[in-house]
Amino acid sequence: MDSIKEYLDKNKDRFLDELVDILKIPSISADPAYKGDMLKAADAVKARLLEAGCDTAEVSPTPGHPVVYAEKIIDKNLPTVLVYGHYDVQPPDPLDLWDSPPFEPVIKETKIHPEGAIFARGSCDDKGQMYMHVKAMEYMTQNDELPCNVKFMIEGEEEVGSEHLDWWIKENKEKLQNDVILISDTGMISKDTPSITTGLRGLSYVEVEVTGANRDLHSGLYGGAVANPLNILSEMIAQLTDENNHISIPGFYDNVENLSDEERSKMAEAPFSLEEYKEKLDIRDVHGEKGYSTLERGSIRPTLDVNGMWGGYIGEGAKTVLPSKAYAKISMRLVPNQDWKEITELFKKHFESLAPDSVKVEVKPHHGGYPYVTPIDTIGYQAASAAYEETFGKTPIPQRSGGSIPIVSLFEKELDSKIILMGFGLDTDAIHSPNEHFGIWNYLKGIETIPWFYKHFTEMSKK
Amino acid sequence: MDSIKEYLDKNKDRFLDELVDILKIPSISADPAYKGDMLKAADAVKARLLEAGCDTAEVSPTPGHPVVYAEKIIDKNLPTVLVYGHYDVQPPDPLDLWDSPPFEPVIKETKIHPEGAIFARGSCDDKGQMYMHVKAMEYMTQNDELPCNVKFMIEGEEEVGSEHLDWWIKENKEKLQNDVILISDTGMISKDTPSITTGLRGLSYVEVEVTGANRDLHSGLYGGAVANPLNILSEMIAQLTDENNHISIPGFYDNVENLSDEERSKMAEAPFSLEEYKEKLDIRDVHGEKGYSTLERGSIRPTLDVNGMWGGYIGEGAKTVLPSKAYAKISMRLVPNQDWKEITELFKKHFESLAPDSVKVEVKPHHGGYPYVTPIDTIGYQAASAAYEETFGKTPIPQRSGGSIPIVSLFEKELDSKIILMGFGLDTDAIHSPNEHFGIWNYLKGIETIPWFYKHFTEMSKK
CATH class of the missing domain: 3.40.630.10 (Zn peptidases)
Known part of the structure; x- marks a missing residue:
């Protein structure tokens, strides 16, 4: 050899x-x-x-x-x-x-x-x-x-x-x-x-669509009176996590494997510099679930991220439109023993429950993995x-x-x-x-x- | 003639x-x-x-x-x-x-x-x-x-x-x-x-940019540990209005002209059918500021609408990206005696104050009118x-x-x-x-x- x-x-x-x-x-x-x-x-x-x-x-x-x-x-x-x-x-x-x-x-x-x-x-x-x-x-x-x-x-x-x-x-x-x-x-x-x-980690990847009126409207004539799907979708996404960055979907953490203190302290021995990490990414602060270290947040804990979001006028300059539709691609990273099919269902049910009567919501599961x-x-x-x-x-x-x-x-x-x-x-x-x-x-x-x-x-x- | x-x-x-x-x-x-x-x-x-x-x-x-x-x-x-x-x-x-x-x-x-x-x-x-x-x-x-x-x-x-x-x-x-x-x-x-x-109504139109890390990241490796600008922007937008759909920017309503009860009841005489309005737009419910009618919401009250929002992967299919940047175009319709330059300043100050340390925020005023x-x-x-x-x-x-x-x-x-x-x-x-x-x-x-x-x-x- x-x-x-x-x-x-x-x-x-x-x-x-x-x-x-x-x-x-x-x-x-x-x-x-x-x-x-x-x-x-x-x-x-x-x-x-x-x-x-x-x-x-x-x-x-x-x-x-x-x-x-x-x-x-x-x-x-x-x-x-x-x-x-x-x-x-x-x-x-x-x-x-x-x-x-x-x-x-x-x-x-x-x-x-x-x-x-x-x-x-x-x-x-x-x-x-x-x-x-x-x-x-x-x-x-x-x-x-x-x-x-x-x-x-x-x-x-x-x-x-x-x-x-x-x-x-x-x-x-x-x-x-x-x-x-x-x-x-x-x-x-x-x-x-x-x-x-x-x-x-496992994965559950979904796409959501929020629909307000049946067509794009003039924001001067309808703004304030008809639901704006972009404002509503933002509010719905904001409600998916709480002030400690815990995910708010009922049942989401039920099967999460919790590591022992020993396992967590062994993990903490891995070479890692928070200062270097922040410097490389050019961020003033990290951001994640309260009670866990950056290494833990990125490996043994589940997450919820918006991977893409769009709606309304996204070109150069200004357009005073009240869009008919808003979209987001959202993925959740899962840890042992979360079942991605079960999590996808929990997400769908919860997300639909967050929608006010003034909009229609569709949740389309993309794919997942254990x-x-x-x-x-x-x-x-x-x-x-x-x-x-x-x-x-x-x-x-x-x-x-x-x-x-x-x-x-x-x-x-x-x-x-x-x-x-x-x-x-x-x-x-x-x-x-x-x-x-x-x-x-x-x-x-x-x-x-x-x-x-x-x-x-x-x-x-x-x- | x-x-x-x-x-x-x-x-x-x-x-x-x-x-x-x-x-x-x-x-x-x-x-x-x-x-x-x-x-x-x-x-x-x-x-x-x-x-x-x-x-x-x-x-x-x-x-x-x-x-x-x-x-x-x-x-x-x-x-x-x-x-x-x-x-x-x-x-x-x-x-x-x-x-x-x-x-x-x-x-x-x-x-x-x-x-x-x-x-x-x-x-x-x-x-x-x-x-x-x-x-x-x-x-x-x-x-x-x-x-x-x-x-x-x-x-x-x-x-x-x-x-x-x-x-x-x-x-x-x-x-x-x-x-x-x-x-x-x-x-x-x-x-x-x-x-x-x-x-x-008057108008204040701004564009906002939220920046997390200095580049797009893999949502599996960094998700949960580094701020996601799309999640954060959604949370910031959600905080711009309260549960009654009042705008939460401090000072926003200070100079708003309040119509007398007489003027409001005269307005209410204009021919208007809420059922027809909802049917034409194909919506189950209207959506707006508590305490005001649809006609009032659309004329004598100020508003805040996201006119466009984008970030991350917005193409076909799925991409597990944690985006570096998220953007929104936001406009506010103003009523007598709101000064659009003053409102733009109030918005900027408030929006910047909502940002956590894990992101950078830029507010660019587009234009406005009285x-x-x-x-x-x-x-x-x-x-x-x-x-x-x-x-x-x-x-x-x-x-x-x-x-x-x-x-x-x-x-x-x-x-x-x-x-x-x-x-x-x-x-x-x-x-x-x-x-x-x-x-x-x-x-x-x-x-x-x-x-x-x-x-x-x-x-x-x-x-």
């Missing part, structure tokens, strides 16, 4: 060029206008997986965007690693805040990434991290270092809630059998402090930990993340596997934001670390 | 065609992209005024959009009527709610307008109503019926707060001297019930009333409107004139909304009534 560093040195320019080619494809799953690009991205991933040494690969249709599936079975008696990733990306807007176009990747040095970082939508989340696995596979097959079977499942609907994956997994249950599932779609604490994500926690005493976790030790020279820290990967709890339920989240991104990579980027150092470090996981996992499995 | 009906019959098709030509020009003052069309519209108005019999006409520049000025002085000893109107229009969006393109006028019959109505942005507000005066002028000069001097001042910034008119009026004070100012930029109760607008009330015992009002009696066979009802025309109080202050608001639009004309239209009957009735005003005003002035 020592040849991995040499292989990386020799091939790193090509590894970057190949990633750049994939990043150029605007595979935005949320927008139907990019359906053709979604297929183009799926085809590219399939081709690269075959080149990397997979025996078979296919673009497998779903009622939405297709899943790319590939595999190399060397011996049925050896363990099988299933790699999951996604080739779809978040919409890039607001476009005017990007320093370079989101689908024209450029490499630039930053303070955190003096070796350079690739700036493009999807560079970190998740094309860059997914492609580390493809290149690790190439190394292992080219150098006779693949110690076990491997399956790839790269989906196209992660950013829209993996809507059809449930169906697809059930359809392909036999084919997907594995001993561990490996995912790189999260981050680590810093380049000096490797970490493995052991917890993810929270997940990885046990650290499994072979999967131990193998991952050993792999980081090989390449970072340090034991990684187990860490709960505030993000959500809906697939994770679905995998556990349908395939009865443990999921290992080996993420190589950084907090500062601006995923889901303008100027998303992924450090070249991180990209190469990921490719270097992954084969060690295969080695240790196979060896530990034999014992 | 009896020849006016005959003249209308003979020329009405041409009168319509000429208006259609002007409506085709997208003279949107709020959007800099339409600067060329603004000039095109000004040139067209100038040309039509010369054709209608004015001796001189000019497109007079301002630091913003130009004013069209024209006049015909027949005898310095006779009274002078100054006609005001505007050639700019409101932005047409949301475009997808128009049944036909806003700048491709079409004539269609409606329930209220069986004679047909012209559908186009500006058809009623104010190109259609302004053009009635041009055609009334044509009739009077062609038929030797012009009894006095006339001046026209047609501006291009009414829909953006007449920003440079103050300057322009001061520059042209001598030239603008007059005995009465005549404006058709309001409505009447119904085709059966003529009315003259005797009051207008409220106005016309006395009904003036020659101007009496002449207008007599004119309606000639053509409608009924005495018009004096009525307070909820809308604002910032110029009106400016005129009174700078030119020391009384302003007569002879509006021929209807409530249902959808001004500032999609599918704005103006009844052909109303257009022709306006052209018929205006010359009678000149006749009566000149005769009453001689006494």
Whole structure:
């Protein structure tokens, strides 16, 4: 396995060029206008997986965007690693805040990434991290270092809630059998402090629509006499949290897992500077639920955020309109043992109850996902930990993340596997934001670390 | 003057065609992209005024959009009527709610307008109503019926707060001297019930910007820990009114003119059906300040409306973003004796005080205008009333409107004139909304009534 560093040195320019080619494809799953690009991205991933040494690969249709599936079975008696990733990306807007176009990747040095970082939508989340696995596979097959079977499942609907994956997994249950599932779609604490994500929050995502009069009205003639959906929606949103930033939806906290004081003090040991955090974000103060620290608010506590809101005149200048409609996209991050379907129902019921008679309200559930926690005493976790030790020279820290990967709890339920989240991104990579980027150092470090996981996992499995 | 009906019959098709030509020009003052069309519209108005019999006409520049000025002085000893109107229009969006393109006028019959109505942005507000005066002028000069001097001042910034008119009026004070100012930029109760607008509300229009972190963030990683500007802006807007829909800005009501019980019961006599009102707007209930009727809420009471609000992801599907910024356009309608500059300051101070330390807030004043009330015992009002009696066979009802025309109080202050608001639009004309239209009957009735005003005003002035 020592040849991995040499292989990386020799091939790193090509590894970057190949990633750049994939990043150029605007595979935005949320927008139907990019359906053709979604297929183009799926085809590219399939081709690269075959080149990397997979025996078979296919673009497998779903009622939405297709899943790319590939595999190399060397011996049925050896363990099988299933790699999951996604080739779809978040919409890039607001476009005017990007320093370079989101689908024209450029490499630039930053303070955190003096070796350079690739700036493009999807560079970190998740094309860059997914492609580390493809290149690790190439190394292992080219150098006779693949110690076990491997399956790839790269989906196209992660950013829209993996809507059809449930169906697809059930359809392909036999084919997907594995001993561990490996995912790189999260981050680590810093380049000096490797970490493995052991917890993810769940998600409930809804869209709400408030309707006043049947048409836009003149605010001079009707203002003050007819309900303004924007004022009303603001008032309704304000009522979703109380003065301590607790969520006011009845029943919302009923099943929330409360950590013990011991667990909370262990969490508090993670390296974290509130001053640095505020400075990086340029905020005078943090903002969150009373009684919890910033780290806790962002990981073990549920949240409610307006992700988008609009209505009325939003162009240049002034228009004295009393709009007919107001809209908001609202998402809630959930923690163990909240059930996203139950929470969505509680939200809907409560939100509708807040509406005065002067408006009509519609709540449309978008999608959701269950929270997940990885046990650290499994072979999967131990193998991952050993792999980081090989390449970072340090034991990684187990860490709960505030993000959500809906697939994770679905995998556990349908395939009865443990999921290992080996993420190589950084907090500062601006995923889901303008100027998303992924450090070249991180990209190469990921490719270097992954084969060690295969080695240790196979060896530990034999014992 | 009896020849006016005959003249209308003979020329009405041409009168319509000429208006259609002007409506085709997208003279949107709020959007800099339409600067060329603004000039095109000004040139067209100038040309039509010369054709209608004015001796001189000019497109007079301002630091913003130009004013069209024209006049015909027949005898310095006779009274002078100054006609005001505007050639700019409101932005047409949301475009997808128009049944036909806003700048491709079409004539269609409606329930209220069986004679047909012209559908186009500006058809009623104010190109259609302004053009009635041009055609009334044509009739009077062609038929030797012009009894006095006339001046026209047609501006291009009414829909953006007449920003440079103050300057322009001061520059042209001598030239603008007059005995009465005549404006058709309001409505009447119904085709059966003529009315003259005797009051207008003032306006304060501001834009607010709430900033959280210095970039859009992933709502999974930062949600719950960092302020969400959309949640915060909603909470701040909710705090601008109380549970009785009173405005909570300290000092806001200090100078509000309170009507006597007698005045309020006189107002309550105006024909109004709450059931019809709700049915037309398709609302289950009205919504407004406790203790006041719908008519009062829309005319004699001040208001606060969010005219537009936006932030975060507003495209198709879902994006789990914690936005960096949230915006709202907010306007307040003011009543006598509120000072819009003072109110704007009160709003700014209060709004800034509502912001928690976790966000930055900016309040940008857009524009404003003073409220106005016309006395009904003036020659101007009496002449207008007599004119309606000639053509409608009924005495018009004096009525307070909820809308604002910032110029009106400016005129009174700078030119020391009384302003007569002879509006021929209807409530249902959808001004500032999609599918704005103006009844052909109303257009022709306006052209018929205006010359009678000149006749009566000149005769009453001689006494």
